[in-house]
Amino acid sequence: MEIVFLGTGGGRWNLISQARRTGGFRINGSIAIHVDPGPGALIACHDFRQDPRKVGLLVVTHNHIDHVNDAGVIAEAMSGFALEKKGWLIGSRSVILGDEKGDRGISSYHMGALARVIVAKPGKKISIAVNGKKASLTPTRTKHDDKTGIGFVLEMDGQSLGYTSDTEYFYGISDQYRGCDVLIANNLKAKKDGVPGHLFTSHTIRLFQEAQPKLGIITHLGMRLIRAGAEKEAKKIQKASGVRTIAAKDGMRVDLAAFKTNG
Ligand SMILES: [Zn+2]
Structure with a gap:
């Protein structure tokens, strides 16, 4: 597997300024997967040479604009300009069926162009088969403003x-990721600021300590954390958790096959 970051910015300031992009990330393996295509995801695909037509699975974890904005165009690319019934979508309930106000992340037109659309339920493993290639995705629980939001563990x-x-x-978050080769954490903030719903450094340290992935990656970085130095923050997490940790950058590629051989 290879991960390509199409956006590593988090928070309001990055969303509008695009100082760091908000395109989510691509996982390239037997199946090409696009995760959380926020604003600019389509442009980032082209800038970083990740053909959106090759995406076999689109995952949208919750119905916030920085994660879902470009989902429609990615779905259109995946499905041959929405002319073929092709590609899978796994999304939170809010993305696919709508939230309590009736807002939905992707239009029925674009969902109708896909071969499979699946509403994710935490803990319920989904077996994926796209073009004869297989993988599995187990949605995980989150504690965020979108109550139906998910994380996941992908096996491919x-x-x-x-x-x-x-x-x-939250209590139990780490159990969901135990044994993962790599764990990507949306570490928005360096310090606790009283606003709930996001990870900050000391809690990511605890998460990595408990889950013990072989590699930890922080992304969805807020402006303040970036200004203070994302690499510095990653080093701090590595030192305190004992888990090798890197800070994602726009366009960064992580080759997990090489990571595995290099130990
Ligand atoms: Zn959110």
Whole structure:
């Protein structure tokens, strides 16, 4: 598996300024997967040479604009300009069926162009088969403003990748990611600021300490954390948790196959 970051910015300031992009990330393996295509995801696909027509599975973890904005166009690309019934979508209930106000992340037109649309339920493993290639995705629980939001553990090509999506730390969060080769954490903030719903450094340290992935990656970085130095923050997490940790950058590629051989 290879991960390509199409956006590593989090928070309001990055969303509007695009100082760091908000395109989510791509996982390239037997199946090409696009996760959380926020604003600019389509442009980022082209800038970082990730053909959106090759995406076999689209995952949208919750119905916030920085995660869902470009989902429609990615679905259109995946399904041959929405002319073929092709590609899978896994999304939170809010993305697919709508939230309590009736807002929905993706139009029925675009969902109708896909071969499968699945509402994710935490803990309920989904077996994926796209073009004869297989993988599985187990949605995980989150604690965030969108109550139906999910993270996930993906198993593909003999490796496992965990993604917290937007969440705060809660009792039991780490159990969901135990044994993952890589864990991507949306570490928005360096310090606790009294606003709930997101991970900050000391809680990501606790998460990594408990889950013990082989590699930890922080992304969805807020402006303040970036200004203070994202690499510095990653080093701090690594030192305190004992887990090798890197800070994601726009366009960064992480080759998990090489990571595995290099130990
Ligand atoms: Zn969110």
